[in-house]
Every structure is written in structure tokens, then in C-alpha cells.
Amino acid sequence: MIPRYSRPEMTAIWEPANKFRIWFEIEAHACDAQAQLGVIPKKAAKTVWKKGDKPYTDKRIARIDAIERETHHDVIAFLTELAEHVGGEARFIHQGMTSSDVLDTCLAVQMTQAADILIADLDELLKVLKKQARKHKKTICIGRSHGIHAEPTTFGLKLAGHYAEFKRDRDRMKLARAEIATCAISGAIGTFANIDPRVEKHVAKKLGLRCEPISTQVIPRDRHAVYFSTMAVIAGGIERLATEIRHLQRSEVREAQEYFAPGQKGSSAMPHKRNPILSENLTGLARIVRAAAAPALENITLWHERDISHSSVERMFGPDATVTLDFALKRLTGMMDKLVVYPQTMMENLMQFGGLHDSQRVLLTLTQNGVSREDAYGIVQRNAMQVWRSYGIDPDDPDGAVEPAPEDKLAAKEESRFLFYLSRDDGVAKALGKDGLAELFKSSSTDFHTKNVDAIFKRVFE
DSSP states (O other): OOGGGOOHHHHGGGSHHHHHHHHHHHHHHHHHHHHHTTSSOHHHHHHHHHHHOOOOOHHHHHHHHHHHHHHOOHHHHHHHHHHHHHGGGGGGTTTTOOHHHHHHHHHHHHHHHHHHHHHHHHHHHHHHHHHHHHHTTTOEEEEEETTEEEEEEEHHHHHHHHHHHHHHHHHHHHHHHHHHOEEOOOOGGGSOSSSOHHHHHHHHHHHTOEEOSSOSSSOOTHHHHHHHHHHHHHHHHHHHHHHHHHHHHSTTTOSEEOOOOTTOOSOSSOTTOOOOHHHHHHHHHHHHHHTTHHHHHHTTOOSTTOOSTTHHHHHHHHHHHHHHHHHHHHHHHHHHHTOEEOHHHHHHHHGGGTTGGGHHHHHHHHHTTTOOHHHHHHHHHHHHHHHHHHTTOOTTOTTOOOOOOHHHHHHTTSSOHHHHHHTTOHHHHHHHOTTHHHHHTSSOHHHHHTTTHHHHHHHHHO
16 A cells, blocks of 8 residues: 555555454454353453453554564464453453454455445545536537547536446445455354354344355355455546546647646646646556456465465455555546536537538438438538548548648638538438428537437436
């Protein structure tokens, strides 16, 4: 965990003090259950709580670490240090349990704690995206496919799509939390040979978990794979939105950009720069989170009832992935809350190519008036190519440039070059008649393309 990309609420979950506290509670609650069953004296269970229930200070943690350097076993080191506080009654601690009972149950608690923070993060992000989507519900912009102008949309619709995705992510994270929230206190090989299943039930209830239906000394790792894979999907959504902002901030697009604070510097060499540093950072952080998915899937396969090949992976990616995703979600929320949007530039970009975004509208109208789809496509395409030539771009010329013809120069004076050429095309006139084209465009282009925005918003937000 790197402090630069960490928030204290999430890092605290993975600190030794929290881990050892959970270990203690697992052992102490197990003692309570054992005492109720008559396996150990009730006085012993009370002593464990009375003498062992102390904060895990730096001094205590250092003592555990010192013991582990000798024993080379973390749980034994923990139990040894705990016994130094509890005294003789410590012999009743860990009765019938194995290390995995403590480690796996603790990990389940930590991962549910982390999930709660991530779900809260997603809630905050959803609020911001909803606010911005509604604000820009009617902010017209060009939609792009393959990076090329396609048809008009609204910036609000763009954001509504991301809102819907993160809402699905929130649902997935809640399911992943439920998936991981299981407790295993089943002893060696998971057979309950040396411990009563009622102990597991008691500990699970106290920790807010469910009993693992069947453990093989370890909780099955398909649960963890679902959890880490869910985080990877969320990271994918973060990168998708971050990439959109990065594209929109490009100098030749400039439809939206990250907030640039007073005193902020963009480049050590070029003072004019205003770079999309937050969204670029988010792209990198998303890669870190996604990196946890593959090893988590590989952890599903262990030798026989258990091995510890999964352990080192989870000790690294458990903290790293959750801490990184938490930070990324918070950063994305802040970035989108302060996002600067340029509606005028969006409209200028939309009109940059003389109305070509209406090509499908004309194509369909021709087919509805008796023209075959193939012929209609040819009519619309040849007029679209004329528009390109009017801008000095010849699609058929290997050099890619052409001197505009007199007619093209005349078209350049029109608000819609595409409409200019269509109105002079015999095929269009034959199919639509004298006033057909004018009738088609009596409603504005943007009104035509955005007439169902309200219906989409209702689907997403209501």
C-alpha cells in the first residue's frame, strides 16, 4: 500500500492492530461457545475476555512479531503473546481449532469491512453522476463510434450510461460482500472432529457472518475469486469513464476537462498545458485493481483439502486491491463533481462536418419512400462524399486532398452542406418530391436525435 494512493479508513482495516483484534474476538467468542457446551470452564472463558481484551498497541504487535521470528508461525506467535496476558487459563484457547479457522474467518471480516466502504464510495459516485447527468440532460454533443462522428446524443445521456454501469457495480459489490461473509471454525480438514459445529455458529453470529456450509480446513476460494473479480469489473468501469474524459479533454476536442485549480501547474516544461492527470491516474489505478482478478481465480485450485499457495496472494492483493479501488472511487467522484463542460464547443464539433450526422435519417426516409436499401445507401453516400470534398478532403484520392470545386465553395456558405447536396440530387428529388426534403428537416436535427432522452432517463433513474 502506497500512502499516495491510500485513505486511512480503508488502510486501517488491514493494519495489524485490526487484524489481531479480530483474531482475538474469534478466539474469545469460540471460548464462550466452548464454555456453554461444557468443553472448557466458564471461568476460563471469562478470564480470556478480562485479561486478553486489551488494545493491540505497537508494543504488543512488536512482541508478536518477535515471537514469530522464532516460531515461524503467525498464529502460534499470536497465541503465545495472548497467553502471556491471560495466564494459565490460556490452555483452553484455540481448543479444536486450526490456524485457517482464525485466518480465513478474519479475512472474511476484513473483506466485508472493505466492501462496506466500497459500497459507500459507489453511493457517493452515483449521487454525483446523477446530478451531472440531469444537469446536462439536454446538452447536445456528437456521439462517436470508432472515434468518428456518428449521430448526436447528449452529454447527460453519456453520464447516464456510466451511472447505470456503476449502479450495477454497486449491486455486484453487495452480492460479493454476501458471498465472502462466511465463517469457518471446523478444525483440521474441516470435519469438526475436535470441535462442535455449534461453536462455529456462535462465532459467526457474533461476527456478523454466516457459517460456511462445508469447508476443507479453508473457506473455498471461489468466494474470494468472485470478490476480487467484482472489484476488477468496477475498475473497468472507472477506466471507461476516465478514458472518455481524457478523450474529451484533448485540445482538438475540448468538450470537457478536469477542473484546473488556481496555482495548479500542468507541465514542468510547457506552461500552457492543462493535462488530464486525474483520469490518467485513474486508468493506471484500474490496472492495479484488475491485476488481482487473475491470481484470485488461480487460488481456487488448492492441493487436496488445503495448501497455502493462496495465502501470500491474498496478503498482498487483499489490502492493495481494496485500498486502491477505494482511493480510485473517491478520486473519480471528486473529478466528476468538479468536471468543466463546454456546451458551445460540443455544438461546434457536432456541426463541424456540415450535417453528415443525419445520414441515417435520410437513408431510412428514402427506403420508406420506395427506394431499395442498396440504392438509398448509394444516394446518401455519394452526397456524403461530396461534403468531404467540400472540406478539401477527397476519400478517393491517395493523397487525401482535393481543390474544392465551385459548387463545393457554394456549399461552404450553407449551414448544412449535406442538405445542400441532397437538395440537388435527382435521386432524392425523385423519391421525396419537391418538398419532401424540406418536410424531413422541418424539425431540427438535434430535436430529432434527442426526442427520446426523457424516456431513457426514466428507465435509468426511475
